[in-house]
Amino acid sequence: xxxIFDLSGRKAFVxxxxxxxxxxxxxxxxxxxxxxxxxxxxxxxxQNVIAGLANGGFAVEIDVTRRASxxxxxxxxxxxxxxIDIVCANAGVSTMRPAIDLTDEDWDFNFDVNARGVFxxxxxxxxxxxxxxxxxxxxxxxSLAAKVGAPLLAHYSASKFAVFGWTQAxxxxxxxxxxRVNCVCPGFVKTSMQERExxxxxxxxxxxxxxxxxxxxxxxxxxxxxxxxxxxxxxVFLASDAARFMTGQGIxxxxxxRMD
Ligand code: NAD
Numbered sequence: 001x002x003x004i005f006d007l008s009g010r011k012a013f014v015x016x017x018x019x020x021x022x023x024x025x026x027x028x029x030x031x032x033x034x035x036x037x038x039x040x041x042x043x044x045x046x047q048n049v050i051a052g053l054a055n056g057g058f059a060v061e062i063d064v065t066r067r068a069s070x071x072x073x074x075x076x077x078x079x080x081x082x083x084i085d086i087v088c089a090n091a092g093v094s095t096m097r098p099a100i101d102l103t104d105e106d107w108d109f110n111f112d113v114n115a116r117g118v119f120x121x122x123x124x125x126x127x128x129x130x131x132x133x134x135x136x137x138x139x140x141x142x143s144l145a146a147k148v149g150a151p152l153l154a155h156y157s158a159s160k161f162a163v164f165g166w167t168q169a170x171x172x173x174x175x176x177x178x179x180r181v182n183c184v185c186p187g188f189v190k191t192s193m194q195e196r197e198x199x200x201x202x203x204x205x206x207x208x209x210x211x212x213x214x215x216x217x218x219x220x221x222x223x224x225x226x227x228x229x230x231x232x233x234x235x236v237f238l239a240s241d242a243a244r245f246m247t248g249q250g251i252x253x254x255x256x257x258r259m260d
Pocket of ligand 1: 091143194
């Protein structure tokens with residue numbers, strides 16, 4: 001990859017990189033020249049992704065909801081890669097239920113992984129960047145549901161609004177130090193998370209999974225279900241010098257889904 005998009009020599013730490021959008025981010029960073037450490041609950045799946053990369057890299061186990069686990073995985077990655085310049089806090093989960101039926105467990109599970117996970121991953125990374133006086137880029141994975149409240153996903157939406165708010169605030173605090181912080185807001189992306197959501201939504205709305213999938217496409221002006229790679233290429237852009245004057249942004253990658 002040429003010029004300002006080139007990540008040769010950069011080292012990246014990607015949470016939730018074993019599957020779905022995270023695995024696509026890992027492959028895209030690798031194609032752009034970076035070396036990547038994948039941090040995921042599912043370390044076997046992470047190792048399989050690493051095995052297909054051009055620049056090597058390695059997998060570490062992490063539970064992003066636990067500070068000690070995030071610190072340990074991050075330290076291992078710094079040691080294994082010889083430093084880190086790019087952090088993608090991508091690990092996330094969802095459950096689906098009408099707001100009036102949500103349980104405390106739904107709320108805590110979504111907030112622990114999606115909001116606390118991004119907070120811990122970013123804070124631990126930023127402390128390292130400041131100590132090492134590094135110019136660095138953080139790209140968090142938020143969602144379309146970080147900009148508009150999504151029905152049946154009120155708790156998930158709230159946790160993703162938290163990710164966007166955190167991203168904006170951290171970006172402003174870190175800008176004087178040369179650390180950029182942005183997030184991506186994908187729409188309906190073809191992953192195992194989406195497969196689970198389609199089945200839940202079909203059941204909750206009395207539809208077939210095929211009808212739910214068709215509705216996602218009809219809501220998307222570009223006329224298809226989003227691929228993980230559609231998100232990953234924008235993450236590479238945000239991590240690269242091409243995005244050197246961008247910070248605190250939440251970039252919609254939705255195929256034009258209406259946000260009002
Ligand atoms: P996925 O379920 O396919 O993959 C999620 C990955 O995160 C898995 O590898 C999983 O093992 C890992 N993970 C889950 N909990 C973890 C934890 N506590 N610690 C460490 N790793 C953990 O999901 P996906 O669709 O690829 O989602 C990736 C991100 O994109 C999430 O933040 C999600 O909210 C966001 N997102 C997804 C969509 C979509 O339509 N799929 C849309 C918008 C945003």
